[in-house]
Amino acid sequence: MLNRLDGQYLFVLPLPLTAPGKNARLYGVALCRTDANLNPLSEYEILKCKLPYNALPSPAYLYSLNLNVNLLRDGICESKFINCLNSHFDNKNLTVVTFSARHLQALNAISLRCFLSPNILQKPKSVFDVKTALNVASIFGVQSFTAQSDLIANAKIFNLYENEKANDHIARLKLLIKLFKKIITDNYKIASFLLRPTYDKLNFIKKSIISKDCLVLLDNSAIKIIKPIKLHSTVLYALTCNSEEELKYEAIDLDLMYMVAPLGILTPDRVQKLQLNLSHILSLLNNAPQNLALNTETIPYKEKFFMNLTAADLSFYDSIGKKDPRSLYPNMETDSQVLSNHLFLYRCENFQGTLTNQELNKYYDYCVKKMHKDLPVFLKEAKMLANNLEENDKEGLKQIRSIIKFAEEL
Numbered sequence: 001m002l003n004r005l006d007g008q009y010l011f012v013l014p015l016p017l018t019a020p021g022k023n024a025r026l027y028g029v030a031l032c033r034t035d036a037n038l039n040p041l042s043e044y045e046i047l048k049c050k051l052p053y054n055a056l057p058s059p060a061y062l063y064s065l066n067l068n069v070n071l072l073r074d075g076i077c078e079s080k081f082i083n084c085l086n087s088h089f090d091n092k093n094l095t096v097v098t099f100s101a102r103h104l105q106a107l108n109a110i111s112l113r114c115f116l117s118p119n120i121l122q123k124p125k126s127v128f129d130v131k132t133a134l135n136v137a138s139i140f141g142v143q144s145f146t147a148q149s150d151l152i153a154n155a156k157i158f159n160l161y162e163n164e165k166a167n168d169h170i171a172r173l174k175l176l177i178k179l180f181k182k183i184i185t186d187n188y189k190i191a192s193f194l195l196r197p198t199y200d201k202l203n204f205i206k207k208s209i210i211s212k213d214c215l216v217l218l219d220n221s222a223i224k225i226i227k228p229i230k231l232h233s234t235v236l237y238a239l240t241c242n243s244e245e246e247l248k249y250e251a252i253d254l255d256l257m258y259m260v261a262p263l264g265i266l267t268p269d270r271v272q273k274l275q276l277n278l279s280h281i282l283s284l285l286n287n288a289p290q291n292l293a294l295n296t297e298t299i300p301y302k303e304k305f306f307m308n309l310t311a312a313d314l315s316f317y318d319s320i321g322k323k324d325p326r327s328l329y330p331n332m333e334t335d336s337q338v339l340s341n342h343l344f345l346y347r348c349e350n351f352q353g354t355l356t357n358q359e360l361n362k363y364y365d366y367c368v369k370k371m372h373k374d375l376p377v378f379l380k381e382a383k384m385l386a387n388n389l390e391e392n393d394k395e396g397l398k399q400i401r402s403i404i405k406f407a408e409e410l
Contacts, residue, residue: 007093008041009034010124011180013151013173014103015046015065017057017072022301024106025055027067028075029085030173038181044170047084048075049110052349054367056374059382059403066167066399069406079325079350082110086120094124095195097180099151101129101257108255108302113346115321118302121255122234125197129257130154130176133183133194136218136259140270141187151175158182194259205231205260214285216266217252218259223274225263226252227285235303236260239288241281243274249292253300313339325351330359371410378407 011034015027028048033041051057051072062069075081085107089096098104104127108118121127134147134154148154151172155161160178164171184191208215209228217224217240227239234254241247252258271278299307309317316334320343328347334340347354348363355363386400 007036007095007125008091009036009038009095009097009180010088011097011173011177012104013099013169013176014106015067015169016061016103016106017051017067018061019058020102020105022109022112022305023055024103024109025049025051025057026081026103026106026110027051027057027065027072028081030169031088032173032177033088034177038177044173046169047081049081050075050077052078054345054349054363054370056371056378056407059378059385059400062403063385063396063399064166065169066165068167069402072406077350078110079114079346082107082114082116082120086116086123089120089123091123092125096121096124096127097130097176098127099130099176099179100149101127101132101255104129105253105255112302112305113342114350115317115343115346117321119233122198126195126201127198127257128180128191128195130179130183132218132257132259133187133190134179135220136190136194137183137187139218139223139274140265141190143186151179154179193261194257201254201260202231202234205236205254214263214282216259216261216263218261219252220258223276225276225278225281225285226260227288232303235300237294239285239292241284243276245277245281245284247284247288247292249288249294250298251294251300251303252298253302255300255302309336309339320346325354328354330356375407375410379404382407 011032013030015029017025017027026049028046030044030046032044035041048071057072061067076084104121107120111118111120131147131149137143138145138147145157148157152161152164152166152175155164155175155178158179160175160182164175166172205228209231212227214225214227217226222242224240224242226241228236229239229249230237236252236254238250238252239247240250254260266274266276266278306314313334313336316336316339320328320332328343328351332343334343344359352360382400382404386397389396389400
């Protein structure tokens with residue numbers, strides 16, 4: 001394989017309950033550790049995360065993964081869940097392999113809710129997104145195919161699918177390993193490039209900022225030419241220009257594991273195939289006005305979270321993440337109402353034993369109000385799913401009825 005002989009892979013398949021973002025929730029993750037030759041070093045397992053009573057899942061995600069709504073309150077609390085994964089990820093000989101890093105990025109949202117630094121994806125040697133690799137291979141690889149957004153759909157393209165079900169998460173995890181092996185076998189150079197250590201990838205971008213070089217970004221399935229301006233942790237601020245020659249100043253979250261490559265990857269044949277007016281795009285980037293406004297909508301939530309915190313707020317935030325949960329108490333000293341509310345929910349969702357009776361009642365009132373607000377949207381989405389079912393899809397209808405029943409019983 002491509003790692004050192006003492007290297008390991010950790011295959012991690014996130015099981016999302018909601019769309020990616022600052023409020024992202026996970027049902028859990030399916031995971032398995034292997035050696036450099038993909039020989040299992042651990043059992044295939046599902047680490048489940050308890051959904052708190054103040055949060056609702058998305059019916060669409062429940063349906064697509066065929067998740068059992070009766071098990072949503074099982075599992076461990078988010079604090080234990082993220083600490084467990086931190087211990088898994090914190091290994092410089094480890095490469096994490098996943099499918100769709102945008103869902104794995106939910107670990108950043110969980111870290112923020114638990115007063116931890118959202119840097120879990122920088123702890124292993126590297127993170128490899130099979131979905132990104134397939135997108136890259138479909139454009140620059142040796143085979144001609146159209147990459148899909150779904151794990152099983154991609155497995156079908158390469159004849160790796162063996163009737164795995166959406167709710168058989170261990171079977172899907174095994175498909176992930178097969179797809180990874182297929183990429184390495186058929187597109188060794190692409191795999192090798194994307195498997196570089198995170199440290200090397202960031203250094204490459206830092207050098208490009210100094211030399212003012214333009215780079216190629218494969219953002220999901222779209223090619224952009226970018227001119228890096230500054231790098232803050234793993235958020236790259238860059239001028240970008242797509243094939244439509246739209247010039248923008250954007251923030252690029254490198255935790256999404258996009259491909260960032262030298263301009264030389266665009267050979268004349270590829271430029272023609274992609275229908276890029278490369279010389280004009282480079283001219284636009286190199287002559288961009290200095291006052292071009294940043295598209296603030298592209299700033300990642302993990303960056304926005306800290307932007308308005310004072311030095312005292314940051315110190316308080318850092319101190320909470322290091323405290324023994326048993327030492328947490330009401331009205332801990334902070335002038336920030338945002339962090340005060342943040343701390344309250346952190347204790348409610350993870351350490352209810354630290355709450356006073358008054359706080360517990362306050363939390364129950366909060367949950368009731370939030371459910372009244374969120375339930376209509378939940379039920380509307382569930383009914384839309386039912387309306388879009390095939391006429392004779394009895395199994396699908398049964399699943400959606402169980403989703404609606406779960407909400408109504410709340």
